[in-house]
Amino acid sequence: MLQFxxxxxxxxxxxxxxxxxxxVCPxxxxxxxxVRTRIRPPLSKPESGGAPEVALAV
Structure with missing residues (x-):
């Protein structure tokens, strides 16, 4: 429609x-x-399900 x-x-x-x-290959x-022109974003780290990392103040 816009083109018209x-x-x-x-x-x-x-x-x-x-x-x-x-x-040309160097x-x-x-x-x-x-082969592909779009690069996918990096995957986030999967949750390990273990204890979360906590910073300890000594």
Whole structure:
């Protein structure tokens, strides 16, 4: 709907995108294939269920 009101052609946006340049492996010089572009956040430590750590003042 917004594209109709603003008279935009969504196909033109995709035509302007250039393909990614290929990356070269520094060791062997071969083209590198990107498998995943999103890196997941680190998992939090699982709760051990034991006694909690407590700082003791001496």
């Amino acid at each position: 009101l603003l008279k935009l052609d969504p196909g033109l946006a995709f035509e302007a995108l250039k393909p990614r340049p290929s990356l 060791c062997c010089g071969a083209n590198v294939i990107i």
